Amino acid sequence: MKISVIIPVYNVEQYIEKCLSSVMQQTFTGSLECIVVDDCGNDNSIAIAQRIIDSYNGPFAFKIIHHEKNGGLSAARNTGTKASSGDYVYYLDSDDEITPSCIQLLTDAANCHPNVDVVQGATLTIPVDDPFYSIKQFNSTTFVADNNWIRQQFYKINNGLPVNAWNKLIRRQFIEDNSLWFKEGIIHEDQHWMFFAVKRMQSIAFVHDVTYIHQRNNESIMKASSKAQSEQHWGIILREISQNIDSPQQQLQVFKYTTALVTRYNPSSDYDFARNILIQKMKELHLPTGFFLANLWANHNNFITRILIRRYCKFMAKRK
Numbered sequence: 001m002k003i004s005v006i007i008p009v010y011n012v013e014q015y016i017e018k019c020l021s022s023v024m025q026q027t028f029t030g031s032l033e034c035i036v037v038d039d040c041g042n043d044n045s046i047a048i049a050q051r052i053i054d055s056y057n058g059p060f061a062f063k064i065i066h067h068e069k070n071g072g073l074s075a076a077r078n079t080g081t082k083a084s085s086g087d088y089v090y091y092l093d094s095d096d097e098i099t100p101s102c103i104q105l106l107t108d109a110a111n112c113h114p115n116v117d118v119v120q121g122a123t124l125t126i127p128v129d130d131p132f133y134s135i136k137q138f139n140s141t142t143f144v145a146d147n148n149w150i151r152q153q154f155y156k157i158n159n160g161l162p163v164n165a166w167n168k169l170i171r172r173q174f175i176e177d178n179s180l181w182f183k184e185g186i187i188h189e190d191q192h193w194m195f196f197a198v199k200r201m202q203s204i205a206f207v208h209d210v211t212y213i214h215q216r217n218n219e220s221i222m223k224a225s226s227k228a229q230s231e232q233h234w235g236i237i238l239r240e241i242s243q244n245i246d247s248p249q250q251q252l253q254v255f256k257y258t259t260a261l262v263t264r265y266n267p268s269s270d271y272d273f274a275r276n277i278l279i280q281k282m283k284e285l286h287l288p289t290g291f292f293l294a295n296l297w298a299n300h301n302n303f304i305t306r307i308l309i310r311r312y313c314k315f316m317a318k319r320k
Contacts, residue, residue, distance in 0.1 A: 001031070001107055002031040002032070002033070002085065002086040002087050003028070003030065003031070003032045003033070003088050003090060003103055003107060004032075004035060004080075004085065004086030004088070004089045004172070005023055005033070005034040005035070005089075005090045006034075006035050006077060006081060006084065006089055006092065007019065007023075007034065007035070007036050007080075007093075008037045008039055008073050008076030008080065008093070009036055009037060009041065009045050009046060009049060009094045010045070010073075010094070011041035012095045013043045013044045013045045014095075015095040016045050016049050016052075016094055017048055018097050019092065019094050019097050020034075020049060021052070022097035022098045022099075022100075022102075023092070024052075024060065026060070026100060026101075026102065027101050027104050028103040028107065029104070031086075032060045032086075032103060033060070033061040033062075034060060034061070034062045034063075035065060035080045035084060036049055036053075036064045036065070037064075037065050037067065037076040037077075037079050037080045038064055038067055039067050039070055039071060039072070039075070040066075040067050040069055040071075045094070046064065046066075049064060071184060072184060072186075072187075073187075074181075078184065081175060081181070084172060086172060087171065087172060088107070088110060088119075088169045088171055088172060089169075089172050089175065090106070090170070092212075096212065096213060096214050096215050097213045098211060099210055099212070101209070101211070102212065103169075105121070105207045105209055105211055106121055106169040107169070109143075109205040109206075109207050110171075110205065112143075113145075113205050115171065116171065116204065117203050117204065118168050118169065118174075118201060118204045119168065119204070119207060120161070120162065120167070120204060120205070120206050121167045121207045121211030121212055122135055122208050122211060122212070123135075123162070123164075123167050123212045123213075124213050125213075125216060126213060126215060128216070135161075135162065135206055137159040138208075141206055143203070143204070144203065144204055145202060146203075147198075147200075147201060147202050148249070150198055150201050150202075151199070152252065154198045155249050155255075156252070156256075157255070157256060161194075164190050165193055165194070166214075167211060167212035174200070178196075178200040180193065180200070183240075186233040186237065187233050188230070188234060192237045192240065192241070195241050232270075234260070235266065235268050235270030239270040239271075242257065242261075242273070242274040242277040242278050242281075243277060245281055250281070250285055254278060254281050254282060254287065257274075258278050258282075261274055
């Protein structure tokens with residue numbers, strides 16, 4: 001089994017050496033290629049990466065692909081995926097690192113479950129751990145081959161499947177056969193990608209040992225983006241998601257993404273489009289207002305719930 005590790009690089013000169021070193025130090029004994037995608041930053045990240053790669057004398061293959069201009073994280077991941085030749089791909093953000101046994105543990109799980117679509121590893125966030133990325137809720141689960149179960153777990157508001165594309169060993173043919181390319185030109189791209197990925201995902205395995213160390217980096221693309229940009233891109237994502245809600249688990253999808261819409265709602269054509277479709281879905285599913293409010297109470301603390309209910313009432317009033 002061959003593995004392709006894909007690392008998009010943009011202005012991470014503080015972190016890139018540790019990131020690449022963590023790949024070079026893997027205990028994995030199989031075939032591994034590491035594709036570094038230069039997304040045209042303005043610091044010394046690529047020079048550092050080139051120096052490290054040039055001095056490496058180990059069993060793994062490293063190469064750098066240069067973009068002609070900055071395309072964003074989605075474009076860099078797509079470039080790396082299309083250039084890859086592995087049976088499985090593994091996305092690693094360039095300000096993060098992986099544990100020495102990461103790839104071995106994940107491929108062991110893949111070998112135990114031939115042709116599994118995704119193997120999900122456990123994540124440690126530093127300096128403070130973040131339950132958002134946790135898979136502790138699946139501690140008793142090692143493998144599931146049931147799309148309905150996968151979707152149900154992903155659509156949960158709390159304690160669901162992690163939305164991040166990194167720290168997942170993903171079968172490359174699964175990506176290509178289902179055209180699961182990352183939407184370019186937006187942030188929050190993992191939210192968009194996972195919504196469509198779980199629709200096609202027939203199987204998933206879990207590795208409960210920590211395989212990934214996620215650095216909370218205040219200078220990352222996600223942190224550096226403006227609130228206005230974040231809200232704009234969420235509107236684009238919700239517009240596309242609202243058009244693709246289908247069976248099974250329609251009620252869970254409507255609740256999950258109505259919650260996201262209400263939380264972030266701003267007057268714009270994208271948000272209004274998504275709002276109208278979600279309201280229509282509620283009508284088709286005969287979902288009363290109480291369905292949404294009851295789920296809010298069950299899934300949020302009281303302070304946030306009160307805010308969301310006020311926003312939801314305004315949101316529903318607009319349909320008249």
